[in-house]
Amino acid sequence: MTIYLTRHGLREDWINKLWRSTALRPSDPPLSARGFHIAKELGIFSKTLGLKHIISSPMERCIQTSTAIADELDLPIKIDYGVIEWVGPNPKPDDILTPLSNEELKLKYPRIDLGYQSTTNVIPTKETIEELHFRTKIAVDQIIKKYKDDGPIIIVSHAATMIALGRGILNDNQAPLRSGVCSLTKFNLNPSQNEWELEYTGKADYMEEGEQSHWTFKRPVIENSQ
Template sequence: MTVYLTRHGLREDWINKLWRSTALRPSDPPLSARGFHIAKELGIFSKTLGLKHIISSPMERCIQTSTAIADELDLPIKIDYGVIEWVGSDPRPDDILNPLSNEELKLKYPRIDLDYKSTTNNIPTKESIEELHERTKISVDQIIEKFKDDGPIIIVSHAATMIALGRGILNDNNAPLRSGVCSLSKFNFNTTENKWELEYTGKSDFMEDGEQSHWTFKRPVIEKS
């Protein structure tokens, strides 16, 4: 089995600093015009990956990025709350997650699959780094189990969440992973050694501007005893 992880494209509020001041849901910015462009680049490149399933965070920037892939491959988008954004342990009011419901998203993005059962319905209000890793490990294990006989799959998420998901796949909470927007990390299951292996991380050579907006944690995860 093969799992690809990617991050949404460039956000509108990174370009338009006034966007949040008038937004009804400040934590849920859409893609910027440039964000749509690089999502399209990812979508075109995804035709070489043999993908069978697209799993996405419910945040609109991820749904829009997923749609760019889904349109190229004619696939549905499966929303999973287990791969939602990380708000940190002390979020600001504007960072509190308030995504549209799946039914509301379906009206805007027809490729959403309302029959898919998310690994969780919980929307975190705050999380430590350790709690993020615990949450994503549970979800990615369940996602892999769902699709282990029907891959490859791609998960479209956010910087911190994407890194934590990759670490969950590798069972290494400090694995160094790249998180540039719309970049790809590829994980393969080695049946001989019965373990997951990282083939590459942060692949961005299919985008004309290469890697953009890489992010990482400021401190390592402390393993619990």
């Protein structure tokens, strides 16, 4: 089995600093024009990966990135709240997550699979790093169990969540993973040892500008790996 992790493309509010001031859902910015471009680059490269399933955060920037992949591969998009954005332990009001419902998203993005059962339906209102690791570990373990005989899969998420998902796969909450937008991190299951191995992280050579907007946690994670 193989799992790919990626992060959404460049966000509109990174380019247009006034976007949030008039947005109905300030925590849910779409991709910028450049974000759509690099998502397209990822989508084209994804044709080389043999993907069978696309799992996405419900946030619109992730759905738009997933759509760029799905359009190239003619695959549905499975929305999973277990891989949603991390808002941190003390989010500001504009950071509170307010994604559209799956049904609302389906109207805008027809490739969404309404039959997929998310690993959770809970939208976190605040989370410590430790709680993020706990949430994503549960999610990725359930996803692996569901698709262990039917991969490869790609999970489209956010910087902190993507790092935490990768650490959950490796059972190592200290693993240093790259999180550039639309970059790829690849894990393979070693069947002889029944352990996951990291093949690469932060791969971005298929994008004309290479790695962009890498992010990581500001402080070390001190809890033991579970």
